[in-house]
Structures are given as C-alpha cells and as structure tokens.
Amino acid sequence: MNDVHLLLGVQLVKAYTGSMGIAERKERQRAELREQILRVARDIVVKEGFPALSMRKLADAVEYAPATLYLHFENREAIAKELCVRGFQELLAMLEPAAQVEDPLERLPKLAEAYVRFGMEHPETYRLIFMEDAKLSTALFGDHPEGPGPRSFGVLVQVFVDLLSAGRLEEGTKPEQLAEVLWAGVHGIVSLRLTCTGFPGTPADELTQVLVTTLVKGLPGLKAGRAQKKVR
Amino acid sequence: MNDVHLLLGVQLVKAYTGSMGIAERKERQRAELREQILRVARDIVVKEGFPALSMRKLADAVEYAPATLYLHFENREAIAKELCVRGFQELLAMLEPAAQVEDPLERLPKLAEAYVRFGMEHPETYRLIFMEDAKLSTALFGDHPEGPGPRSFGVLVQVFVDLLSAGRLEEGTKPEQLAEVLWAGVHGIVSLRLTCTGFPGTPADELTQVLVTTLVKGLPGLKAGRAQKKVR
DNA sequence: CGTCGTTCATGAACGGTGTTCACAAACCAC
DNA sequence: GTGGTTTGTGAACACCGTTCATGAACGACG
Numbered sequence: 001m002n003d004v005h006l007l008l009g010v011q012l013v014k015a016y017t018g019s020m021g022i023a024e025r026k027e028r029q030r031a032e033l034r035e036q037i038l039r040v041a042r043d044i045v046v047k048e049g050f051p052a053l054s055m056r057k058l059a060d061a062v063e064y065a066p067a068t069l070y071l072h073f074e075n076r077e078a079i080a081k082e083l084c085v086r087g088f089q090e091l092l093a094m095l096e097p098a099a100q101v102e103d104p105l106e107r108l109p110k111l112a113e114a115y116v117r118f119g120m121e122h123p124e125t126y127r128l129i130f131m132e133d134a135k136l137s138t139a140l141f142g143d144h145p146e147g148p149g150p151r152s153f154g155v156l157v158q159v160f161v162d163l164l165s166a167g168r169l170e171e172g173t174k175p176e177q178l179a180e181v182l183w184a185g186v187h188g189i190v191s192l193r194l195t196c197t198g199f200p201g202t203p204a205d206e207l208t209q210v211l212v213t214t215l216v217k218g219l220p221g222l223k224a225g226r227a228q229k230k231v232r
Numbered sequence: 233m234n235d236v237h238l239l240l241g242v243q244l245v246k247a248y249t250g251s252m253g254i255a256e257r258k259e260r261q262r263a264e265l266r267e268q269i270l271r272v273a274r275d276i277v278v279k280e281g282f283p284a285l286s287m288r289k290l291a292d293a294v295e296y297a298p299a300t301l302y303l304h305f306e307n308r309e310a311i312a313k314e315l316c317v318r319g320f321q322e323l324l325a326m327l328e329p330a331a332q333v334e335d336p337l338e339r340l341p342k343l344a345e346a347y348v349r350f351g352m353e354h355p356e357t358y359r360l361i362f363m364e365d366a367k368l369s370t371a372l373f374g375d376h377p378e379g380p381g382p383r384s385f386g387v388l389v390q391v392f393v394d395l396l397s398a399g400r401l402e403e404g405t406k407p408e409q410l411a412e413v414l415w416a417g418v419h420g421i422v423s424l425r426l427t428c429t430g431f432p433g434t435p436a437d438e439l440t441q442v443l444v445t446t447l448v449k450g451l452p453g454l455k456a457g458r459a460q461k462k463v464r
Numbered sequence: 465c466g467t468c469g470t471t472c473a474t475g476a477a478c479g480g481t482g483t484t485c486a487c488a489a490a491c492c493a494c
Numbered sequence: 495g496t497g498g499t500t501t502g503t504g505a506a507c508a509c510c511g512t513t514c515a516t517g518a519a520c521g522a523c524g
Contacts, residue, residue, distance in 0.1 A: 065474045131363050134427050142430030170453030181443045188420025195366050198374030202409050211413045218450030221402030297503045
C-alpha cells in the first residue's frame with residue numbers, strides 16, 4: 001500500500017496503477033463526505049429528533065449548500081433510511097451479547113432487557129426506526145431479507161426454537177408467533193414510554209421483568225375457578 | 233350570500249329573549265363552525281393521515297381563509313389535540329361492551345381484541361393518538377386525570393383488581409403493573425402492524441389471542457428443566 | 465503549456481408549510 | 495345613522511424539500 005494518504009502519494013501510485021489511483025482518491029473523498037453528512041445528520045436526530053432534521057440545517061452543519069446534499073442522497077428520506085439501517089444495527093449489536101446466553105429461559109429476559117434498554121437510551125433513534133414513518137421501518141424488513149431487521153427478529157425466534165427443540169415446549173407451538181408476541185411486548189413498553197411521557201407508570205426495566213415472567217409463567221398464582229357471584 | 237349561513241328559527245327566539253337570544257345564536261354559530269372544522273379535519277386525517285392535514289388545505293375544505301382557523305384554534309396542534317381526545321373517546325367506546333363482561337378472565341381477551349380491532353380499523357386515528365407526537369399523547373394523560381386516557385387504562389386495571397379481590401391472584405400482585413403489561417402488549421401489536429407493514433407476521437387478531445393466553449397461562453407446556461447440554 | 469470535458473458545488477427559484485397582523489367588512493346596540 | 499365589537503381576510507414572514515441552470519475546479523489529452 002501507499003505510505004501516506006496525500007495527494008502526492010496518490011500520484012506516485014498513479015505512476016503504475018494508471019489513472020486508477022486518482023479515481024480511487026475521488027471515490028474515497030466522495031464516500032467520506034457522504035459519511036460526514038450521515039454523521040452530522042445522526043447527531044441532529046439524536047439531539048433534536050428526526051422532525052428537526054432539515055436539509056438546510058444539515059447543509060449548514062456540514063458547511064455545504066443544500067443542493068450539494070442531493071449529489072449524495074436522492075432526498076431526505078434516503079438519509080432517514082440509511083440512519084434507520086444503522087440504528088437497527090446498533091440495536092442488533094446490543095442484543096448480541098444477550099443472544100449468546102446458553103439457556104433459552106435465561107436468555108429471554110436478557111434479550112428483553114437489552115431491547116428495552118436500547119429504546120430508553122436512544123429514544124430518538126428508536127422513534128426514527130419504529131415510529132416515524134411506515135415507509136422507513138417497512139423498508140427495513142421488506143427490502144433485503146438479510147438486513148438487521150429480520151436478523152434481530154431471528155434472534156428472538158431462536159429462543160423459542162431452542163426451547164421447542166429441547167422438548168421444553170408443547171409440540172405444535174409456533175416459535176415465530178411467540179417471538180412476535182415478545183417483540184410486541186417489549187416494543188409496546190418502549191413505545192408507550194416514549195410517547196405517553198406523562199403517564200405515571202412503572203419504570204421500564206421493572207415492567208420488562210413483569211412482562212417476561214408473566215409471559216413465561218402466566219398470571220401469578222392464578223386460580224382458574226369459574227366465575228362466582230359478581231364482586232363488583 | 234349570507235342566507236347560507238343564516239339559521240331560520242333564531243330570529244323567532246330573539247323575539248322574546250331580547251338581546252340574549254342573539255348572543256346565543258352567535259355562540260351557537262361559533263361552536264358550529266368549530267365543530268365543522270373538526271369534522272373536516274378528522275376526515276382529512278382519516279383519509280390521508282395526519283401529516284397531510286395542512287391548515288391551508290383545511291381552510292380550503294371548510295371554505296374559509298387560513299387565518300380564520302386561528303380564530304377558533306390556537307394552532308394546528310390544538311386541532312390535533314382535540315382530534316386525539318375524540319379519537320380516544322372512540323377507543324374507549326369500543327372497549328365499553330367488552331368491559332362489562334362479568335368474569336375477568338373472559339373479559340380480558342375481549343378487551344384485548346376490541347383494542348386491537350380499533351387500531352386496525354382506524355389506523356390513522358390510532359397513529360395520531362399514540363405515534364405522532366409525544367406532546368399529543370402526553371396531554372391525554374397528563375392534562376386532566378379524568379379524560380378518556382386514564383379511564384381506558386382504568387378499564388384494563390379493573391380486570392386484575394377483580395381477579396385479585398376474588399382471591400384468584402397471588403396477594404401482593406400489582407394490578408396496575410399487569411394492566412400496563414397488557415396495554416404494552418396490545419399497543420405493541422397494533423403499533424408494529426401499523427409501521428412495519430412489510431413484515432410477514434401473524435394476523436393481528438390471532439396474535440392477540442396468543443398474547444392473552446400466554447400472559448394468562450404462560451408458555452404452553454413449559455418444562456422448567458434446567459439447561460441440559462447445549463442443543464444449538 | 466493550453467484546451468477540453470467531466471465532476472462538483474452553488475444561488476436562485478418554485479411551490480409548499482404554519483403563523484401573524486393590519487385592515488376591512490359585517491353586525492348589533494344605542 | 496353612528497359607534498364599537500366581532501368576524502373574516504390578504505399579504506407577508508420565515509421556514510421547508512427539491513430542482514436546475516450556471517459556474518468553478520480539476521484531470522486527461524494533445
């Protein structure tokens with residue numbers, strides 16, 4: 001490789017790579033600007049929320065004219081979509097450690113806790129991914145089946161697949177359905193906390209525990225007794 | 233021109249109520265216009281979603297100048313807030329029949345089903361209430377403690393209060409926590425269906441059933457056995 | 465070295481948004 | 495009819511996302 005990332009070095013390379021070196025540099029600079037735009041955009045979203053991300057403000061922040069942004073992204077939504085993908089990758093990364101716990105029944109609460117924690121620690125990112133625009137989240141699952149979306153969901157499914165294949169769940173149980181229920185549960189917790197901020201409510205982590213233990217063991221000490229005379 | 237806006241019976245009333253009748257009429261007309269604005273706004277939201285509700289479009293639809301809207305509402309958000317309250321009242325109304333089932337264990341699935349059905353049948357209204365802006369949903373719970381928000385939540389709490397007071401739940405169980413978990417579950421189901429439209433997913437009503445039975449009875453046929461040798 | 469063609473960046477504009485405000489018209493009381 | 499209050503409005507302001515012709519920089523080539 002070339003020693004220095006200077007213009008000089010590039011032209012030396014060009015001496016024997018032909019015009020390829022200079023094209024490389026231009027490509028690298030292009031990618032770098034694209035990356036910078038995304039970095040700044042992320043900052044704005046995290047700090048002020050997605051609705052506050054305007055093309056003009058973003059252009060100002062990266063010190064380019066607004067029109068320049070359109071040389072690197074088709075439109076504002078394209079930027080949002082990219083931020084979504086990256087946010088979802090962060091979420092997946094947060095799930096990963098929990099996903100490696102061996103016993104599925106230990107793994108389950110850890111996954112749930114990690115999921116909720118991500119939502120509470122990155123509220124604006126979470127909002128962007130799941131609550132801002134249907135087109136964004138839809139793209140995460142519909143576009144390519146091996147993106148972070150389906151992969152994260154797969155992690156949840158795996159819990160129940162493992163339980164099932166170890167003979168610890170009733171046969172015929174559908175792991176995907178249980179995973180969906182779990183997902184709905186944790187998403188519900190995060191999502192309600194993020195929108196209905198005025199609600200009294202149990203702290204999110206405590207609520208997550210209740211959710212998981214209830215899903216696993218059912219209502220605590222439930223007596224199935226038939227309806228006696230009305231008590232209300 | 234003005235005979236369009238004129239209401240016939242009013243002048244008769246004025247004949248013996250003196251100047252009070254005319255003030256009444258004006259007040260009524262004022263309220264009527266306010267109501268019409270809200271009606272039209274609701275139509276737009278239901279048909280095209282809340283982001284498509286612009287003051288200019290709304291003004292056009294009610295055949296007034298945009299500035300006129302500000303004589304009846306402080307701003308766009310005030311309109312949204314009012315639509316939220318009314319939407320939530322609809323939701324509460326949908327819960328009401330289910331809420332009157334006597335046996336709490338029968339009531340629970342019916343409530344869940346009604347909640348989810350509302351979300352699926354009025355997606356844009358549901359979005360507006362719970363997913364559009366934190367300030368909106370927050371206001372529903374924080375502003376006045378006897379609005380449809382807290383009341384709806386109360387209906388969910390009642391299920392577990394009834395179970396508890398009938399001695400069918402372990403003592404020390406907190407009904408509010410269970411209600412929150414249930415709420416998070418159904419909200420999660422609706423909310424995921426509304427945003428991640430591309431997701432394969434079980435139909436919402438079926439998923440609701442799985443959620444409820446799992447919350448009540450726990451994982452189907454779960455064997456608590458300790459982790460055997462890894463199967464993965 | 466100069467010229468040419470491509471790439472990159474931009475200012476200005478278009479049509480949209482929420483909101484405000486000075487002004488005018490309608491209306492009722494006197 | 496006159497005055498005062500209510501009701502309605504057009505025009506403006508400051509934003510927004512997006513487009514497009516114009517211009518500048520730059521590498522390739524003669």
